Amino acid sequence: MTKATAKEKLISAGGQAVIEGVMMRSKHHLTIAVRKPTGTISLRTERIRSLSDKLPFLAWPFFRGIVAMIEMMVIGVRALNYSANESLGEHDEEMTPVQIGLSLVLALGFAILLFKFLPLLLAQIIQNYFPIVKKSYALFNIIDGMIKITLFVLYIACISVMQDVRRLFMYHGAEHAAVNCYEARLPLTPKNVLKHTTIHPRCGTSFILIVLILSVFMYTFIPRDYSFWPKLGLRILFLPVIAGIAYEVLRLAGRYRESWFMKVVSWPGMLMQRLTTRRFDSKQAEVAISALQAVLKKADKS
Numbered sequence: 171m172t173k174a175t176a177k178e179k180l181i182s183a184g185g186q187a188v189i190e191g192v193m194m195r196s197k198h199h200l201t202i203a204v205r206k207p208t209g210t211i212s213l214r215t216e217r218i219r220s221l222s223d224k225l226p227f228l229a230w231p232f233f234r235g236i237v238a239m240i241e242m243m244v245i246g247v248r249a250l251n252y253s254a255n256e257s258l259g260e261h262d263e264e265m266t267p268v269q270i271g272l273s274l275v276l277a278l279g280f281a282i283l284l285f286k287f288l289p290l291l292l293a294q295i296i297q298n299y300f301p302i303v304k305k306s307y308a309l310f311n312i313i314d315g316m317i318k319i320t321l322f323v324l325y326i327a328c329i330s331v332m333q334d335v336r337r338l339f340m341y342h343g344a345e346h347a348a349v350n351c352y353e354a355r356l357p358l359t360p361k362n363v364l365k366h367t368t369i370h371p372r373c374g375t376s377f378i379l380i381v382l383i384l385s386v387f388m389y390t391f392i393p394r395d396y397s398f399w400p401k402l403g404l405r406i407l408f409l410p411v412i413a414g415i416a417y418e419v420l421r422l423a424g425r426y427r428e429s430w431f432m433k434v435v436s437w438p439g440m441l442m443q444r445l446t447t448r449r450f451d452s453k454q455a456e457v458a459i460s461a462l463q464a465v466l467k468k469a470d471k472s
Contacts, residue, residue, distance in 0.1 A: 181469045183462060184349055184372055185244060187341035188253035189334075194345070194461040195245070199468040202249050203461035204256040205453065212256045215468055218245075229423025236410045242374075247273050253363050284325065285382070286405050289317040294398055307394040315386035322382060326445045341454055343447035345367030348458035358463060360455040368447035371432075372424040375446045376439025380416040381409075381440065388412050 179317045185194040191204035191212075202214040221237050222229035228237045251265045265273070293314040297303040303310050350366040351358060369454075390413065392404045423436040 180353060180355075181466055182465070183352070183469070184370070185345055186242075186249070186374065187338050187345055188249045189338065190257035190341070190457075191254075192341050192345045192348075192461045193245070193249040193463040194459045195349075196465050197467040199465050200245065200249075201464040201468070202252055203310065203464070204455050206256055207259045209269045211410060211457055212466055213460060214252060215464050217468075229433075230415040231418055235414035237415045242272055243277075244270060260263045261403065265312065266307055282406060285318050289314050289406065290398065292317050299348055302345055308403075310394070311386050311389045314353075314389065315382060318382050318385070319379070321379065323445070326442075330445060339446055339448040340450040341457065342455040344450040344458035346370040346373065346443075346447060347450070348455065348462045352426060352462060352466070358459045360452040360459065362392045363455040363459060364450075364452065368449065369440050369443045370424075371427050371436050371440065372420055373439065373443055373446075375443050376421050376423070376436060377416055379439045380419050380435075381412050381441050384412050384416055384419075422455060451456045 181196055183194055183196045184239070185192060185200070187193075188202060188204065191202060193200060193202045195201075195218070198218055198220075200218055201213060204212045206212050218241075218243060220228075222234060227233060247270050248265060255261060293303075293310055296313055297310055303313060330339060344363070347363045347366040348358065349370055351363045351401045354366070356362045359466060385408070388408055389405060390407075392401055395403070419435065421430050423439075426432045427436070
């Protein structure tokens, strides 16, 4: 049982849902907890060596967001691969760097196609039929942003009908509730975790939504007279910049969650989490607690 007293400093921890489990991460450690077919919980804990440990300037504001995004994508793929094997009781070999790289390329390619190429194409078509859109570059970018957000919501809504994804969203809710319970300085027990909300301001869902909203403003710096392909290329190049800014906004939202201004900023992402999280049961809470306790224990010793 873990309890953070008022005198103890809370350790920043968070993670993601994996297949039949939860991955929790602190600054230098991560733990993956998975419910195996036998009913037992498999735990894997390892130390993280960030690029910012070797290159200190990458820990500066803005840069750290870009690094965090890249590292979490790599860690996320590895965690999903491990959880898939454990949840099925299999012991396949881990993914090689080449396989991880290929998975990331395919995932990024799909994301660019759905959230960059398609929205820009539709916005271009709309402006050809509505002169007011062609005259107002701000309106053009707003329409582009609205299409992206709509596609994102529809995508989440569509995959959420799949049984495996619903299970994933339940573990996502358990992960958030466990962190909320810890940050409330209460003992980490299934009963306590079940009382907490599945919404958390530092969620990756909120990060994605902040990126989509910020892009509306950032793309105004792209010359309006550029043709389709240069606009698309610059939108892709702007992504690390937008991600770096979004990461800082997300950190502020977590730190100053009682601020009315940050509540307004966080509101769209918090609302979106109602689609990407589900209420969970005590068994799933146990898995989230196991992951969080293991990573906190390692963080305390470091």
